[in-house]
Amino acid sequence: xxxxxFFQQRDSREEVNxxxxxxxxxxxxxxxxxxxQVKRAYYYAEQAHEGQRRRSGEPYVTHPLAVAGILADxxxxxxxxxxxxxxxxxxxxxxxxAALEEQFGDAVADLVDGVSKLTRMxxxxxxxxxxxxxxxxxxxxxxxxxxxxxKLADRLHNMRTLGVLKPEKRRRIAKExxxxxxxxxxxxxxxxxxxxxxxxxxxxxxxxxxxxxxxxVKAARGNRTEIIQQIEExxxxxxxxxxxxxxxVGREKHLYSIYQKMRGKKKSFSEIMDIYAFRxxxxxxxxxxxVLGCIHSLYKPVPGQFKDYIAIPKSNGYxxxxxxxxxxxxxxxxxxxRTQEMEEMANHGIAAHWLYKTNEGQPLNGSHTRARQWxxxxxxxxxxxxxxxxxxxxxxxxxxxxxxxxFSPKGKIMELPQxxxxxxxxxxxxxxxxxxxxxxxxxxxxxxxxEKLQSGQTIEIITSSGAQPNPAWLNFVVTGKARxxxxxxxxxxxxxxxxxxxxxxxxxxxxxxxxxxDQLSExxxxxxxxxxxxQTFNEVLEDIGLGNRVSFLTAxxxxxxxxxxxxxxxxxxxxxxxxxIRGSEGFQVNFARCCYPIPGDPIVGFIxxxxxxxxxxxxxxxxxxxRNNPExxxxxxxxxxxxxxxxxxxxxxLEKSRGIIAVLATKINSLDANIEKIDVEEEGxxxxxxxxxxxxxxxxxLARIMKHLRRVKEVVKVTRAKH
Numbered sequence: 001x002x003x004x005x006f007f008q009q010r011d012s013r014e015e016v017n018x019x020x021x022x023x024x025x026x027x028x029x030x031x032x033x034x035x036x037q038v039k040r041a042y043y044y045a046e047q048a049h050e051g052q053r054r055r056s057g058e059p060y061v062t063h064p065l066a067v068a069g070i071l072a073d074x075x076x077x078x079x080x081x082x083x084x085x086x087x088x089x090x091x092x093x094x095x096x097x098a099a100l101e102e103q104f105g106d107a108v109a110d111l112v113d114g115v116s117k118l119t120r121m122x123x124x125x126x127x128x129x130x131x132x133x134x135x136x137x138x139x140x141x142x143x144x145x146x147x148x149x150x151k152l153a154d155r156l157h158n159m160r161t162l163g164v165l166k167p168e169k170r171r172r173i174a175k176e177x178x179x180x181x182x183x184x185x186x187x188x189x190x191x192x193x194x195x196x197x198x199x200x201x202x203x204x205x206x207x208x209x210x211x212x213x214x215x216x217v218k219a220a221r222g223n224r225t226e227i228i229q230q231i232e233e234x235x236x237x238x239x240x241x242x243x244x245x246x247x248x249v250g251r252e253k254h255l256y257s258i259y260q261k262m263r264g265k266k267k268s269f270s271e272i273m274d275i276y277a278f279r280x281x282x283x284x285x286x287x288x289x290x291v292l293g294c295i296h297s298l299y300k301p302v303p304g305q306f307k308d309y310i311a312i313p314k315s316n317g318y319x320x321x322x323x324x325x326x327x328x329x330x331x332x333x334x335x336x337x338r339t340q341e342m343e344e345m346a347n348h349g350i351a352a353h354w355l356y357k358t359n360e361g362q363p364l365n366g367s368h369t370r371a372r373q374w375x376x377x378x379x380x381x382x383x384x385x386x387x388x389x390x391x392x393x394x395x396x397x398x399x400x401x402x403x404x405x406x407f408s409p410k411g412k413i414m415e416l417p418q419x420x421x422x423x424x425x426x427x428x429x430x431x432x433x434x435x436x437x438x439x440x441x442x443x444x445x446x447x448x449x450x451e452k453l454q455s456g457q458t459i460e461i462i463t464s465s466g467a468q469p470n471p472a473w474l475n476f477v478v479t480g481k482a483r484x485x486x487x488x489x490x491x492x493x494x495x496x497x498x499x500x501x502x503x504x505x506x507x508x509x510x511x512x513x514x515x516x517x518d519q520l521s522e523x524x525x526x527x528x529x530x531x532x533x534x535q536t537f538n539e540v541l542e543d544i545g546l547g548n549r550v551s552f553l554t555a556x557x558x559x560x561x562x563x564x565x566x567x568x569x570x571x572x573x574x575x576x577x578x579x580x581i582r583g584s585e586g587f588q589v590n591f592a593r594c595c596y597p598i599p600g601d602p603i604v605g606f607i608x609x610x611x612x613x614x615x616x617x618x619x620x621x622x623x624x625x626x627r628n629n630p631e632x633x634x635x636x637x638x639x640x641x642x643x644x645x646x647x648x649x650x651x652x653x654l655e656k657s658r659g660i661i662a663v664l665a666t667k668i669n670s671l672d673a674n675i676e677k678i679d680v681e682e683e684g685x686x687x688x689x690x691x692x693x694x695x696x697x698x699x700x701x702l703a704r705i706m707k708h709l710r711r712v713k714e715v716v717k718v719t720r721a722k723h
Contacts, residue, residue, distance in 0.1 A: 064084060174204035295337070437467065444460075469486045578635040583643070604617075647676055648693070649693045
């Protein structure tokens with residue numbers, strides 16, 4: 001284990017001055033013992049990174065020192081600062097986590113390990129490596145949220161010093177920052193860091209646009225000075241008359257925010273800059289509402305533009321009163337009213353009132369509770385996600401900046417991303433509620449599950465014990481939790497269906513060899529698993545059900561016997577018996593769209609990779625091709641008691657006539673058949689050809705529909721379509 005002496009003479013006086021300057025900041029809120037521990041971590045990092053330099057040519061230790069400085073400005077605890085000093089030691093030097101534990105304790109070592117990247121595997125793409133690193137960090141965050149604060153500070157200093165890197169790497173880091181780290185900072189309420197991330201990322205990805213907007217803002221600021229001063233003076237005079245002590249400051253829009261509004265809302269620069277924004281900071285919540293009344297008496301409020309984030313805080317803990325006013329000469333004025341504590345919370349998020357500054361017995365405040373709930377949600381998504389890329393996709397979906405606030409029937413407020421539906425709400429309540437929901441009531445009226453929710457609505461979820469998630473829900477859900485749980489359920493369902501189908505296919509193949517699965521010995525199964533490299537017999541059955549393995553060949557492998565000379569022999573084949581289609585096979589039996597087989601048709605199956613069995617009619621031209629591959633073709637027959645609706649395509653040739661399509665649709669619907677698709681093709685000046693896909697129960701039902709269609713006088717011919 002590598003050891004270091006912490007008090008050796010150092011060569012660089014500049015670095016000593018830097019750590020001494022940081023020490024001055026730390027003494028303002030940490031104890032002398034804690035300050036010495038932070039300095040000790042710095043000296044350790046200095047020697048660990050000895051000889052290493054940044055791309056700019058500076059000693060590498062200047063980077064962890066700067067990261068610690070960012071955290072010190074937020075008044076973070078000494079363990080976070082020690083982790084900041086050491087955050088690259090495991091990744092970039094030969095020092096292990098165990099060595100850090102011995103020197104600085106488990107908490108600091110865990111923080112450093114949480115921020116450290118995993119070693120990239122040779123066959124991993126960059127996206128996979130990034131996803132796995134984030135997944136590792138998310139698990140560490142769930143245990144100790146300070147991990148993400150150290151990481152955000154690390155990323156912020158890297159963004160500030162991007163200029164020395166190659167253009168391609170600069171753009172990649174900036175894009176990753178805008179995609180992931182800026183939204184995370186927003187989710188944790190850390191406004192100042194988010195704004196700097198966005199402006200630095202914008203300047204890197206769009207340097208020309210950033211420069212032009214910056215110049216335009218500077219020019220506009222000079223033209224606006226007089227109006228801003230007039231508005232500020234009138235607000236201050238109004239507050240003074242009412243006896244309120246408050247600080248009134250003008251708010252500057254940051255560059256990336258202006259760019260996003262210009263691009264997303266199609267607004268011109270002048271439209272955005274014509275809005276004057278002010279923040280009023282007061283001493284108490286009660287004063288916030290009194291000041292609001294005072295401001296509304298000074299200028300007329302814009303209807304529908306008042307938002308009370310004090311009564312209902314945002315999901316990241318942000319609290320404030322927002323209102324928009326008609327100012328002098330019709331100038332729109334945006335006002336935010338908040339307390340000093342809310343101001344700190346808005347700028348620094350969860351770092352504003354850090355949990356570790358308080359006694360352990362004190363309860364979590366609102367922002368920390370929300371942050372931990374979010375991290376708990378991340379942990380649940382990580383457990384259910386199929387891989388790291390799916391997990392990071394779910395996290396990105398979940399990092400929405402805007403929320404809607406809805407109520408449960410018992411009056412509980414639920415925060416959901418903009419665009420959420422009743423299904424998102426159901427999964428937010430509980431995974432089991434989401435999995436079993438069948439309908440919803442919005443404000444006591446029945447509503448589709450796909451309807452987007454609006455703030456203030458009361459949502460009631462109707463569940464059923466036999467219900468299960470619908471794959472179509474993935475088209476409209478927006479929360480990561482809902483998407484991850486639906487996918488997880490469908491994957492398990494697909495696995496179960498594949499195993500069941502594989503069992504039936506293998507049993508059928510074994511029956512043709514005068515055997516069955518129940519008659520197989522454990523030794524035969526073990527030999528097959530050894531040959532295939534699989535862990536369980538169910539994996540073999542799933543592979544057969546998915547079409548990746550041929551049941552006939554697997555049956556022969558299982559029953560193969562070796563004689564004394566080493567030759568393999570097989571039991572006698574007993575002839576082919578068709579597999580029965582019962583209609584309950586789920587995703588692993590699919591009906592071909594080239595011939596649309598329905599109950600009563602002679603059918604044959606083809607085993608397709610990932611789609612299970614694809615059913616064709618016996619006379620379909622595609623099924624003729626499959627017969628040339630007997631290992632993948634399966635004889636099938638319909639179950640005698642089969643019920644359900646099956647699609648079939650009809651070709652109707654008819655004379656052109658006004659309203660004839662409506663006549664056909666009415667006729668088909670009257671015969672208890674559902675129209676799924678209808679296409680019209682012009683075949684000549686007097687004739688049209690209509691291809692219509694209808695849902696039928698059997699060949700008898702189909703014959704009745706065709707018979708009634710032929711009675712329509714404009715219809716020339718009705719046939720079953722063949723492609």
